[in-house]
Amino acid sequence: MRSFSKRTKTTLVTGAAALAGFLFVASGITADGTNLRTGGLEDLRSLVLDRANKVGALQSEVDTLATEVNDLSITKVDPALSSQISKLEQATGLTPVSGSALRISLDDAPREPGDPLPEGIVPDDLVVHQQDVQSVVNAMWRGGATAVQVMDQRIISTSAIRCVGNTLLLQGQVYSPPFVVTAIGNTSELQQALNDEPGVSLYREYVERLNLGWDVSILNQTTIPAWQGSIEQQ
Numbered sequence: 543m544r545s546f547s548k549r550t551k552t553t554l555v556t557g558a559a560a561l562a563g564f565l566f567v568a569s570g571i572t573a574d575g576t577n578l579r580t581g582g583l584e585d586l587r588s589l590v591l592d593r594a595n596k597v598g599a600l601q602s603e604v605d606t607l608a609t610e611v612n613d614l615s616i617t618k619v620d621p622a623l624s625s626q627i628s629k630l631e632q633a634t635g636l637t638p639v640s641g642s643a644l645r646i647s648l649d650d651a652p653r654e655p656g657d658p659l660p661e662g663i664v665p666d667d668l669v670v671h672q673q674d675v676q677s678v679v680n681a682m683w684r685g686g687a688t689a690v691q692v693m694d695q696r697i698i699s700t701s702a703i704r705c706v707g708n709t710l711l712l713q714g715q716v717y718s719p720p721f722v723v724t725a726i727g728n729t730s731e732l733q734q735a736l737n738d739e740p741g742v743s744l745y746r747e748y749v750e751r752l753n754l755g756w757d758v759s760i761l762n763q764t765t766i767p768a769w770q771g772s773i774e775q776q
Contacts, residue, residue: 636768636769637768638765638766638767638768639688639689639726639765639766640726640763640764640765640766641688641726641727641763641764642726642727642728642729642760642761642762642763642764643724643725643726643727643729643760643761643764643766644682644724644725644727644729644732644733644736644758644759644760644761645722645723645724645725645758645759645760645761646678646722646723646724646725646736646756646757646758647720647721647722647723647755647756647757647758648670648674648675648678648719648720648721648723648745648754648755648756649670649719649720649721649754649755649756650668650669650670650708650719650754650755651668651669651748651752651753651754651755652753653668660751660752663752667748667752668752668754669708669719669754670708670719670720670721670754670755671705672703672704672705672710673741674741674745675692675703675710675721675723676703676741677739677740677741677742677744677745678723678736678739678741678742679692679697679723679725680739680741681732681735681736681738681739681741681742682723682725682727682732682735682736684735684738684739685725685727685728685731685732685733685734685735685736686727686728686731686732686735687725687726687727687732688726688727689725689726689727689766690723690724690725690726690766691723691724691725691766691767692710692712692721692722692723693710693712693715693717693721693722695712695713695715696766696767696768696769696770697769698769701713719755720755724761724764724766726764726766729760733758736758
């Protein structure tokens, strides 16, 4: 069995087998797999928070312009192309999706300041990493999910999650744990895919050993909103 301190490297290896076009495009974007929780972290976190605030200030303007563009498109497009456009919007995540869903929550291990670490364990082993969330999302795509959401953000094939300290950066927003993934689809198949995902199995070893947060629940009916950002590679 691999030692717990090697979880980050092991999960990055298993994440490389993800299906192109359907899985998170994240590992290659995050500093070529390097650990972003090292030197200059406070400055990096401050910069990210500053940029996130600016993104939030501009988001309402972007939403207004997107609505205007959509309205103009409806009036200008040849009716014969409407059906094809609708199918393309669904495939790219530009329309809301409703149905039964699997919801997975991951959280850092509870720890009081000054608590001694178990032998062979480092602080990084006690927190949720980007690749842990990525493994869950990969499993959802493999399980046939028709729509996936991380926190309050719809995920599409070009979405990328970046790790900043023990927070996640997604679409200009900064999120702290617990990290929640919601996937619409056949919940039995989604659960099986979750059980079969190597990265998830490795994370659950840490759940058992170090009490990291892990909760899976079934939602009889939920709606994941349409993707609101650019569909270009992030």
